[in-house]
Amino acid sequence: MFPDNDSPTNLAEYSVSELSGSIKRTVEQAFEQVRVRGEISGYRGPHSSGHAYFCLKDDRARIDAVIWKSSFSRLRFRPEEGMEVIATGKVTTFPGSSKYQIVIETLEPAGAGALMALLEERRRKLAAEGLFDAARKRPLPFLPRVIGVVTSPTGAVIRDILHRIADRFPVHVLVWPVKVQGDGSGEEVAAAIRGFNALEQEGAIPRPDVLIVARGGGSLEDLWSFNDEAVVRAAADSQIPLISAVGHETDTTLIDHAADRRAPTPTGAAEMAVPVKADLDAALAALSARLKGAATRQMDGRRQALRALARALPSLDQLLALPRRRFDEAAAGLGRGLQMNTLNKRRTFERAAAHLRPELLAGRIIERRQRLADALQRAERVIERRIDRSRARIGTLDAALGAVPSRIAARAERARDRLSGLVRRADTALAGDVSRRKALLAAHDRMLQSLSYMKVLERGYALVRDEEGHAVKQAAGLGPGAAVTITFADGTVDAVTGPPQAGGAVPPAAAEPKRKIAKPAATADGPPKQGSLF
Template sequence: MAKSSRSDSPVAGDNLVEYSVSEISGSIKRTMENAFGRVRIRGEISGYRGPHSSGHAYFSLKDERSRIEAVVWRTTFAKLKIKPEEGMEMIATGRVTTFAGASKYQIAIEQLEPAGAGALMALLEERRRTLAAEGLFDETRKRALPFMPRVVGVVTSPTGAVIRDILHRITDRFPLHVVVWPVRVQGETCGREVAAAIEGFSTMAPGGQIPRPDLVIVARGGGSLEDLWGFNDEIVVRAAAASTIPLVSAVGHETDWTLIDYAADRRAPTPTGAAEIAVPVRAELEAELAGLAARLRGATTRRLDLRRQDLRALARALPSLDGVLALPRRRFDEAASRLDRALDAAQRDKRAAFERAAARLTPTNLAASLSHRRQYVRELAFRGERHIERRSERARARIERIGATLSGEPARLFARIERGGERLASQLARMDAAQNLAGERRRRRIVAAERMLASLSYRNVLARGFALVRDEAGIPVKTAASLAPNAAIAIEFSDGVVDAVTRDEDRTSAGGTSKARPQPRPRRPQKETATPAKQGSLF
């Protein structure tokens, strides 16, 4: 041990060596490190708050009676397989040393491991209860796996036997597209890489350059609890629970359980079992499909046979076409015969009505109606004049009576007389206007009747080149058979009348036409105003 400089004047009787603080602290540090060297300390972690901003971790190891400070340097902390956690019983391997700045001793941990499998299991159970309380392991949130996925994603090591077993099993059962996300399945970065792979598959967009999986398998072979500890990491469990793609956990052997098995939608006992769960057997599907197709064909054939039998039974129950159409055909024939008779009857009725109307529309009837209308107009005019005269007389008498009663009031009397005269003049003017209007209406009706008479006159027919033959009595002759030989006749044209005599040799047989050769006689003009004795029918 190095000695510090002694005092030049030591106290009498004092033979102790004097050291500086740094010298004694360094001496104690070297003494402890040489005395203990590397040690293994078992204790419970206390006061752990995670790594410091410098990367170092500071906490304490304690038992029921004592405690010792501990430090894990940054380079060592990154290499630890099991990270320290508050309350966890661990076995720390390192060197006992001192911290001169605070006069404390501590252990610089180089290796940290759980204090037996029981401690790890206790930690694992505590973590499982915490995550289960958050609902991450609820059966209600687990989804059904797709029956026939098109793409399967596998999160595992690309160099191990697990991926080869999965690919071989999928190829044998149902070949499809497999996307492998390579990760470390053991070690300090295992949890982060597996969680990143699960999240990476979930964030893939459909239709991208790399197809998005319909199912994800997280697989690893068997191992110890420490080897599988990365799949118990909290970030892995939360990533599995938040995955948007159905997830199958196939970590370890059938007896191995990790926390990702609780959060996954389905747990497979082995990676090979995960491949069997992920895809069906293609041969079995084809056989089942062939059986279903055969059953469908048989059912269709039987159904068609039953339908044919039902159709034949219904066809036998239906009447024949002639039987169905017999009654409608008879009704149609009867309706057709009634229609012909109805048309003939309607034609006769219309002809009779037309002849009756034509008989009423003769020039004589129209002239009589016109004369009657004129006489009616004259009577109305005469009655109107008489009515006006009576009204005038009554008004004059009333005025005279009023004048006699109001002889003492000349001014008011004159005013009333004036107003009465104005009303009388107004009434006379209205009466004259009404009489003129009524006369004009009757005049228009008479003119219309005259036009109708002119349009129905036989003279219009003569003007178109026809002639009217009359016998000696002036009666129109309708047929040639009604004329006797050497009979005197008169032929009326539009511009005059010509007398003629019939000859026997000019008459033809029944049904022929009679050719009258008029004798040259002086032309006797017909007065336009002359009215024939009898007008024959032109229809």
């Protein structure tokens, strides 16, 4: 048996909206302010609206979480996937889907251990990319002209750096003010490092030779901005040598690993950046004194060596004594040498003259004549052989030339036939070309006659020219008393223009102009030549 639907009951009836609203109020009143510890899951960054949606979970449950845009901008830490946090906020429901969620107002890491684990994980990730390699680090310039400082514009850090630089070696210092703690501080530090690197070498603002990123001491949470991945990458990508001076000597951040040098304190960074001017002056004075003493000692040593060499050199008389003696001996023996040379030449001549007898010359002449006769006989035989070979070659050529007239006659007959054919083809082509040109000339003549202004004059029109022979197109171009020439179809008339009359009446003086009819002259080639209207 089913119960009767009309039976009375004491249960109140709610609509879905009323029930959802009641649950929402109950949950919000019961959990108006709670602190929840859990691991961030499903975080993808802020939504386009600025709100952030993700989940908090542990090993047995999970709860949806949301951070509104107004609260997100005030967070000291940005949420990251897998980060264990403690969230403070209130629990509420979303009636549209019967879900509950926590609206987070503040967010903090779940203890220093969680931060250290996150820091170690990030350090391993960046180290694997090679951002901390020693090969990437650049040496610091010995004496920079401009130093760039990225730090807070207020506080003891910037004062300590400026004071230490002024004491050691005053140089130009550029300060890029940034926030060193809180929301957005990491982005400002990274932007400052990139901004210094973007300056031109010879621009209006000088480009620093070395950068100092500095901040005073603090807790791990206070220094967390310098563990930001954007800051570390900006420091690693910096083309300007960078000194990290974040916190005290015991504080370590990720930018210390990416920087070219790490200073224990901001004051230590200033000491690394510039040397002590007084020490340099003292070292320079010592080196100058040493250089002056060395130069003096060197000059003294060389002066003594020069004096020793001068004492060792012989005098001029000693140097010339031996050459003078050799010269005197040679001069003394020159006369005897000439006499002996003349005597030797005479003896040689006498020996040669003894061999020159008439009988010897006659024998040599006979021998030479015999050689000449033998050469003439050999030449005559050679010439006779060459003449015989030439006669044989001429006979062969004469026999060959005997057959040439018949071949020439045959070739001439073939050439005559080919020439006759070409003449007939040329006559035919010439006659066709003349016909085409006659037809073309006739067509041009017809077109010329159709365009000739003489045809217009035959219809009763006239052509007016001024004294220079130019055609007059408008009456305004002529003044009173101007001489003109009027050309008709049958001749030409000279006329003089008169003053203009009202109504177009012809003046009496011009009523009967002197007529001079001149027909176009015929040429020897045919009818009068065509003129032009222009």
